[in-house]
Amino acid sequence: MLLRINTKMLSYEIAKAKQRIIICAAGLTKELAVSICHAKQQNINLQIDVIVDISEHSRRLGYGEHDANELLMQNQINLYQLPKIRLAFCVVDQKSWVFSQLPELVETNETTEGFNCLELGSQVTEDLVLTFQSIVCPPSVATDISKFTNEQRTDLLTRNALTVPALSDQAKKVSKAELNKIKEELTTNPPQKFNVSRQVNVFNSRLEFVELELSNGHIERHVFKFPDEIKRLFTDDAEAQKRLTASYKIIGENSEISSKDIVTEVDRLRKVFLKPVGKLGRVILRSNKIKFEEELANLRTLIDQYSVKLYANLEKELAKSKDELIKAVVDRVANNPPDELKFGIEGTVVKKEDAERYLDDLLTEHMPTANSLINNITLRCDYKAVTYEMLTDASFVHQIRKQFPYVAWNMPLEEYAAAKSMED
Numbered sequence: 001m002l003l004r005i006n007t008k009m010l011s012y013e014i015a016k017a018k019q020r021i022i023i024c025a026a027g028l029t030k031e032l033a034v035s036i037c038h039a040k041q042q043n044i045n046l047q048i049d050v051i052v053d054i055s056e057h058s059r060r061l062g063y064g065e066h067d068a069n070e071l072l073m074q075n076q077i078n079l080y081q082l083p084k085i086r087l088a089f090c091v092v093d094q095k096s097w098v099f100s101q102l103p104e105l106v107e108t109n110e111t112t113e114g115f116n117c118l119e120l121g122s123q124v125t126e127d128l129v130l131t132f133q134s135i136v137c138p139p140s141v142a143t144d145i146s147k148f149t150n151e152q153r154t155d156l157l158t159r160n161a162l163t164v165p166a167l168s169d170q171a172k173k174v175s176k177a178e179l180n181k182i183k184e185e186l187t188t189n190p191p192q193k194f195n196v197s198r199q200v201n202v203f204n205s206r207l208e209f210v211e212l213e214l215s216n217g218h219i220e221r222h223v224f225k226f227p228d229e230i231k232r233l234f235t236d237d238a239e240a241q242k243r244l245t246a247s248y249k250i251i252g253e254n255s256e257i258s259s260k261d262i263v264t265e266v267d268r269l270r271k272v273f274l275k276p277v278g279k280l281g282r283v284i285l286r287s288n289k290i291k292f293e294e295e296l297a298n299l300r301t302l303i304d305q306y307s308v309k310l311y312a313n314l315e316k317e318l319a320k321s322k323d324e325l326i327k328a329v330v331d332r333v334a335n336n337p338p339d340e341l342k343f344g345i346e347g348t349v350v351k352k353e354d355a356e357r358y359l360d361d362l363l364t365e366h367m368p369t370a371n372s373l374i375n376n377i378t379l380r381c382d383y384k385a386v387t388y389e390m391l392t393d394a395s396f397v398h399q400i401r402k403q404f405p406y407v408a409w410n411m412p413l414e415e416y417a418a419a420k421s422m423e424d
Helices: 007-015 030-042 056-061 066-074 122-135 150-160 176-188 194-204 228-234 238-243 260-273 286-335 352-366 370-375 396-403 410-423
Strands: 020-025 047-052 078-081 088-092 095-099 117-120 171-173 207-215 223-225 247-249 282-285 378-384
Touching (some): 007 030, 020 030, 020 122, 088 122, 095 122, 117 122
Parallel strands (some): 020 047
Antiparallel strands (some): 020 088, 088 095, 095 117, 207 282, 207 378
């Protein structure tokens, strides 16, 4: 029979137990653990066995609460550990239920809508109990499946098609030391609140942060900053040399190898696809991500084509710039040569051609090469998910609504508001 079940409903069934309570789940809530302990207080002869995954990882996913395990142990409930257990079932007397248990990181288990449970008949319940006993080590009751006759084993498998677990699947009794160690780990690095985590997932399913950056693509903006050797050619004053920050544009204003088309296309992609949300950066609707990446691929092709063109012409541009610089200062260098030039030639007169050769060598040493400029052109695109800090930013919701006015944000935004009120 298909049913709907949650903690409150299961607690109600547990309260009516007269003989036994057997629960196997990835984890239990504290509310359910309280119900189990209360049932034992009402009937000390009640057989109670619980198998859970007590691990830190299970808690971080939102399967149950660590406090529930501690409460069960404090009340001397048989508590067993079975790593990675994800099938949930509960036996109360002659009734049993198999139900889905979603991690709180994804969805709350306290829903009152939809089917999430299958109630089993009495015969299948007994088969379930026997299977449970087979994975508990040592057995919680006298009956041990290892002592079954071949006929009993065959009957169990034939009637319910259940596979007898191997020894490697057996559960172990939980010790207090194990619980204390896990508690310490969860205290040192506590899990994020699951209502906030779910809200983060909602936004991540619809939005993504994107950083798009063109580095060193503005070729015409590249400048050659004069090194100290050239600064000394302009003045002999040491203090003036320190204050001199002159630089020279490598590419002329009217150059044919301008990167204007590349820069314009990067700006267009940002404007069309990536919307600013204050200081947090830019976001894209995930529904537009495929189209964005198609255009991004076209842009990368454009950059590759531009680089080929650039390489063919940049050497000439650099040579032209170097010649212009040499012409600008060659007379000054010839008339007032630095010591390395004055005492680096034969004779006492520094000729103009000597100054030109000196300047050519100096600029060749310090000016960037065509290869270095081209290889530094990179287009970087990084994606980042929404974080808790972003959700708590006061301007985030306002900016999202403003930048995407035609998107129905009401549902996730209202869920976030509800999550915040729950925290308060």
